[in-house]
Amino acid sequence: MNYLPPATSLITFLWSGGESILLVPMATRIIDVKLLISEVLRIPVPIDRQELSWEGQCLKDELTLQDYHIPPTAFLVIYKKxxxxxxxxxxxxxxxxxxxxxxxxxxxxxxxxxxxxxxxxxxxxxxxxxxxxxxxxxxxxxxxxxxxxxxxxxxxxxx
Missing domain, CATH: 3.10.20.90 (Phosphatidylinositol 3-kinase Catalytic Subunit; Chain A, domain 1)
Incomplete structure (x- = not known):
């Protein structure tokens, strides 16, 4: 039996104003995750000023959550430029x-x-x-x- 990673993950986003949870498809590019953060979570950090970090690593806009092997129920930190x-x-x-x-x-x-x-x-x-x-x-x-x-x-x- 082959293990397949989940198609979506429940990601918790942490920032200086609190935390929010969002269900995100694993194939989503980081730049699109930032767009979701602005539109769905309404976190007051413009997309071009967001820096996402997972386990101390800054995530590149052109890569996906799957590229980073981010597990389900992960915590991502939103920093502001x-x-x-x-x-x-x-x-x-x-x-x-x-x-x-x-x-x-x-x-x-x-x-x-x-x-x-x-x-x-x-x-x-x-x-x-x-x-x-x-x-x-x-x-x-x-x-x-x-x-x-x-x-x-x-x-x-x-x-």
Whole structure:
């Protein structure tokens, strides 16, 4: 007897505003899952700003749930892509990034180092109203939202 995967799965979607369950055909492309999220679940994240993640892996729009072997009753996390500005110290050099709010502060710093060659050693990201941001915290947990202005500054605690 051959085991055939189910044609549909009951997927639970988690996002910063709660959770919802939706019956989704396994052959559905990720981009179409995002459309279902917007139209059926009415989650207030536009399709072009959604990032879906399963077990820490970001899902590509052109692939299907079946391509990822997502099991029935799986949990998918919906992250939102946000634009942030990073200023070096307070000297006015500015970098703008569109990233999803599920990455960590440390991953954002590493992105700055890799893509711009900025030295991040002994430096922290700081945000007005929130202060120093924990490198291990996801952006959404650290309070980093669309349009946030972050400053890469010397870590006074390590000096």
């Amino acid at each position: 946000i634009e942030v500005e990073i200023y070096l110290e307070f000297d006015g050099i500015r970098y703008v990034y569109v990233v999803f709010d599920g990455i960590t502060v440390g991953e954002l710093k590493a992105k700055l180092q890799i893509e711009q060659g900025v030295d991040i050693e002994n430096k922290v990201l700081w945000m007005m109203d929130n202060g120093y941001l924990d490198a291990h915290a996801q952006l959404l947990v650290a309070g980093v939202v669309e349009g946030a202005k972050l400053f890469l500054i010397e870590d006074k605690k390590r000096m």
